[in-house]
Structures are given as structure tokens and as C-alpha cells.
Amino acid sequence: MSRLQNLSTSLLALLLMAFIMLSFPSRVRSEDEGTQDSYMVAQTGAAYLSANKQNAETDPFDEDLWGDSEHLKEAHADDPWESYNRAMFKFNDALYFNVLKPVTEGYKFVIPRRPRTWVNNFFNNLLYPVRFTGCVLQGKFFTAGAETSKFIVNTVFGLGGLGNLVGDESTTMPLYTGMEDMGQTFGVWGIPNGPYFVVPFLGPSTVRDFSGYAIDTFLLNPLWWFDVPWYYSLSAGAYNQINRLSFHIGEYESLKEGAIDPYLAMRNAYLSYRAKQVQDSKQYGRTVGNATKTK
Amino acid sequence: MKKIIFPLILLFLLSAGQAFAAQAPMERLKDGIQGVINILEGPQYKGVEAKQNEMTEKIRETIKNFFNFTELSKRSIGRPWLQFTPEERSRFVGLFTSLLEQTYLEKIRDYSGEQVVYDKETIIKGKYAQVDTRLVATDKDIPVFYRMKLENDEWDVYDVKIEGVSLVNNYRTQFAGILDTSTDKKFAETKAELFKRMEEKIKSLENKKTDTKKSK
Numbered sequence: 001m002s003r004l005q006n007l008s009t010s011l012l013a014l015l016l017m018a019f020i021m022l023s024f025p026s027r028v029r030s031e032d033e034g035t036q037d038s039y040m041v042a043q044t045g046a047a048y049l050s051a052n053k054q055n056a057e058t059d060p061f062d063e064d065l066w067g068d069s070e071h072l073k074e075a076h077a078d079d080p081w082e083s084y085n086r087a088m089f090k091f092n093d094a095l096y097f098n099v100l101k102p103v104t105e106g107y108k109f110v111i112p113r114r115p116r117t118w119v120n121n122f123f124n125n126l127l128y129p130v131r132f133t134g135c136v137l138q139g140k141f142f143t144a145g146a147e148t149s150k151f152i153v154n155t156v157f158g159l160g161g162l163g164n165l166v167g168d169e170s171t172t173m174p175l176y177t178g179m180e181d182m183g184q185t186f187g188v189w190g191i192p193n194g195p196y197f198v199v200p201f202l203g204p205s206t207v208r209d210f211s212g213y214a215i216d217t218f219l220l221n222p223l224w225w226f227d228v229p230w231y232y233s234l235s236a237g238a239y240n241q242i243n244r245l246s247f248h249i250g251e252y253e254s255l256k257e258g259a260i261d262p263y264l265a266m267r268n269a270y271l272s273y274r275a276k277q278v279q280d281s282k283q284y285g286r287t288v289g290n291a292t293k294t295k
Numbered sequence: 296m297k298k299i300i301f302p303l304i305l306l307f308l309l310s311a312g313q314a315f316a317a318q319a320p321m322e323r324l325k326d327g328i329q330g331v332i333n334i335l336e337g338p339q340y341k342g343v344e345a346k347q348n349e350m351t352e353k354i355r356e357t358i359k360n361f362f363n364f365t366e367l368s369k370r371s372i373g374r375p376w377l378q379f380t381p382e383e384r385s386r387f388v389g390l391f392t393s394l395l396e397q398t399y400l401e402k403i404r405d406y407s408g409e410q411v412v413y414d415k416e417t418i419i420k421g422k423y424a425q426v427d428t429r430l431v432a433t434d435k436d437i438p439v440f441y442r443m444k445l446e447n448d449e450w451d452v453y454d455v456k457i458e459g460v461s462l463v464n465n466y467r468t469q470f471a472g473i474l475d476t477s478t479d480k481k482f483a484e485t486k487a488e489l490f491k492r493m494e495e496k497i498k499s500l501e502n503k504k505t506d507t508k509k510s511k
Contacts (some may be wrong), residue, residue: 006501038353060372061370061373064421066419066425066442071459072464077468106318117434231432247434254398254402257398257500258394258395258397258399258491259469260394260466260469260470260471260473260492260493260496261472261473264468264469264472265468267468268460268464268465268468268469269460269465272459272460272461272464272465273459273460274459275457275459275461276458276459278461279459289409
């Protein structure tokens with residue numbers, strides 16, 4: 001018994017050590033690295049250029065010129081369930097305009113911006129296990145460390161995550177601090193999107209992203225860990241959605257307004273956005289891989 | 296003395312060459328965007344209800360000056376563009392330009408002093424350029440990439456990319472969903488369909504605008 005206890009204590013100590021080790025160097029680096037964003041961009045740009053200099057053609061429709069072909073391939077739509085998807089898109093659209101939007105606008109009217117930010121921070125902080133797991137599974141240990149220190153600071157000093165003391169800008173190195181999730185991790189591993197899939201209530205997804213989402217929600221989201229009735233977890237989740245939407249009202253409308261075919265516009269926007277997230281993740285891996293090699 | 300004169304002449308020639316060449320993409324974009332911001336912030340328009348239409352008109356002209364709507368249309372259609380007749384091309388450019396104007400000109404008015412940061416300029420093959428910018432909003436920066444093409448000695452924007460979503464690519468997906476190039480007959484039919492839908496869309500946007508104005 002005591003041996004087991006010893007083991008668990010040392011395991012805990014080891015984990016803590018690992019966390020500190022992981023987060024510490026990134027902090028030190030932040031001071032001498034300077035403007036991270038531009039560094040990252042420069043790296044990506046250089047990689048694109050060198051990869052595509054040779055095959056850049058004068059074909060006026062060639063997107064390869066920009067090194068976009070990988071991105072376009074990743075964002076390419078495979079839509080065998082189009083008729084179902086279109087029907088579900090209509091359903092979600094009606095739901096948005098008749099229920100979600102009025103509710104959210106009422107909520108936004110009553111609750112000022114700052115408390116809504118706190119709620120947003122709280123839920124973001126709570127989703128730390130999702131991001132941490134994503135980082136670890138993609139081998140981004142520095143980002144995992146940064147996420148961890150951020151989680152600890154915000155939880156301990158930020159009133160359980162209401163405040164975002166660390167912020168997003170203070171992260172270090174060419175760290176990719178995008179919101180990691182399981183769908184992205186699958187993407188980084190090279191698993192393709194699979195068919196495009198519009199989920200009732202939740203909106204656009206793909207088979208890959210939706211599988212990832214299920215894992216994120218039921219395995220990695222602490223809301224579902226404890227022995228609380230499912231409807232509490234569900235309401236908390238729904239509340240989070242409404243709160244988050246209160247910052248994004250009008251975005252969907254803009255996309256829809258200018259579209260000749262809103263369904264296709266949305267599908268392209270979703271797939272392109274996800275492809276970019278996956279690409280950034282991969283690119284980050286390459287950049288850091290090269291950087292450590294040369295150092 | 297001779298030793299100095301030669302480099303001086305060379306320098307002079309080089310700088311003269313520079314003066315004749317086009318304005319660099321980033322500078323050109325900066326001037327264009329700043330021009331729009333100046334109109335928006337102009338004291339003669341800001342908050343003056345009666346002059347809003349005049350302001351929109353001025354913004355439209357400014358944007359037309361540094362956007363290449365022909366290139367934008369061409370790329371949005373993609374390869375089928377090569378089979379469009381010159382009349383169809385100019386008709387499409389007109390419709391698409393007006394669709395984009397109807398959609399976005401109103402939105403530009405929501406501008407409330409956000410800053411635009413110009414990060415980087417990449418030129419490929421001497422005639423394509425990408426300028427990476429960021430729109431600094433209250434709680435986060437939104438990266439916006441502009442793609443530009445050198446035509447008639449001027450760099451003009453032909454695509455805007457935000458968060459991985461490209462304007463041209465997004466519309467190309469939509470147009471490709473309508474256009475069917477498998478046979479000549481189908482192509483003619485779907486082309487007519489495309490023009491019809493563009494016109495309907497523009498009409499509905501116009502109606503919406505007058506409706507909201509009435510309700511105000």
C-alpha cells in the first residue's frame with residue numbers, strides 16, 4: 001500500500017517536473033526571440049517559396065504559385081451526402097435565425113461584454129485537457145507546456161479561469177497556440193477529412209472532425225467527467241455556445257449575404273479554415289523540427 | 296575623380312529605373328486602404344447622415360482603383376472563363392463587382408478606428424505579390440492576406456484571404472457548383488442560370504437595403 005502511495009507521489013512529482021521543465025524554457029526563450037508572429041510568418045513563407053519555386057507556372061489559374069496546392073487538397077470537398085447535408089443546413093439555418101440568434105441577442109443585451117469575456121475564459125480554461133492532449137499527441141511539447149502554465153496561472157490566480165491573466169500574446173517561441181482539438185490532431189497525423197457532414201444543431205463538420213469532436217466532448221471535457229446528470233453538462237455546454245456566439249453574431253450573416261449558394265459558401269469556408277488550422281499545426285512541427293536541428 | 300563619377304552615374308541610373316517602376320505592392324496597398332480609412336474618418340462624412348451615399352460612392356471609387364475586379368472575376372470562374380465570350384466576360388465582371396459592392400460596402404462603414412498593420416510582402420515571378428496584414432481588433436488580431444498582380448505597371452488586389460478562406464476560392468466553389476462544362480448545350484444553359492442567379496441576388500440585396508432604410 002505504502003509502496004503504491006510512494007509510486008504515485010513520485011509519479012506526480014515527475015509529472016510536475018516535466019510540466020515545469022516544459023514550460024520553463026519557453027518562457028526564457030520568449031525574451032530573446034522578440035517578435036514571434038513575424039518570425040513564424042517568415043518561416044512559413046520561406047518554406048512555401050522554396051517548395052514551389054520550381055513548379056510555378058505561368059498558367060493564369062495556377063494556385064501552386066503560392067504553395068496553395070496542399071491547402072487546396074486538404075480543403076477539397078468530398079460530399080457524397082449532399083442532399084442530406086443541404087437539408088440539415090437548412091434546418092440549422094432556420095434554427096439559427098429563429099432560436100439561437102434571438103436568444104443570443106437577448107443575452108448580449110442583458111449581459112455586458114466583460115462578464116461575457118469572463119464566462120468565455122472560464123470555459124476556455126476548462127477545455128485545457130482538450131488542448132493539452134492535442135498538443136501531446138502531435139508532439140508539440142513546448143505548446144503543451146505553455147498551455148499548462150497558462151492553465152495553472154489562470155486557475156490559481158485568475159479565479160478559476162474567469163480572468164485570462166496570461167493572455168494569448170505572451171506565449172513564446174514560434175509557438176502555435178491555435179486551439180488544438182482531436183480533429184486537428186487526426187489531420188496532422190495525415191488522416192483525411194472523409195465526407196463532409198452537417199451535424200444537427202452543431203453545424204458543418206466532417207467525419208474526421210466529428211469523431212474528434214465526440215472524443216473531445218465525452219472523454220476530454222471535464223464537464224462530463226464527474227457524476228453530474230447529463231442534462232447539466234448539456235446545459236452548461238449549450239450556455240457556453242450561446243455565450244461564445246454573442247461575440248460572433250453577424251459573421252454567419254455576412255457569409256450568407258454575399259453568397260450565390262450559401263451551402264457551398266459555408267462548406268468551402270469551413271473546410272478551408274480547418275485546412276489552415278491543420279496546415280499551421282504541421283508547419284509548426286516542421287519549423288520547430290528544423291530549428292532544433294540547426295541549433 | 297573618374298573613379299567616383301562612374302559609380303555616381305550608375306547610382307543615378309538605378310534610382311531613375313526605380314522611379315519608373317511600379318509602386319511596391321505593400322506601399323500601393325497601404326495607400327489604397329489608407330485612402331478608404333481617410334474617407335471613413337473624414338469630418339465631412341463621419342456621422343453626417345445626408346452624406347452617407349456620397350461617402351459610399353467615394354469609397355467605391357477608391358476601392359476600384361486598387362482592386363482588379365477583372366482578374367478577381369476570372370479567377371473566381373476558373374478555367375471555364377476561357378470559354379466565355381468577351382461580352383459575357385464584361386457582363387460577368389459587372390455583375391460580380393456589383394454583388395461584392397452590395398455585400399461589403401455597407402460593412403466597411405462599421406469601421407471604428409481599427410488599426411491595420413502591414414507585416415510582410417512576398418513577390419513571386421515578378422508579377423504576383425502577397426501582402427500579409429493584420430486587422431487589430433479589440434480582443435484579437437485578424438490576419439488578412441492580399442494577393443496582388445502586376446498589370447499595366449500597377450499592383451492591384453485580386454484576392455483577399457482571411458483565416459485560410461480565400462474570397463476567390465470561396466466563390467469559385469459556388470460558381471463551379473452551378474456551371475456544367477460537360478457539353479456545349481449544358482454549358483450554355485448553366486451559364487444563363489449563373490447570370491440569372493447573380494442578377495436575382497443583387498436585386499434581393501438592393502431590396503433589403505431599401506427595406507432597412509425605410510424601417511429606419
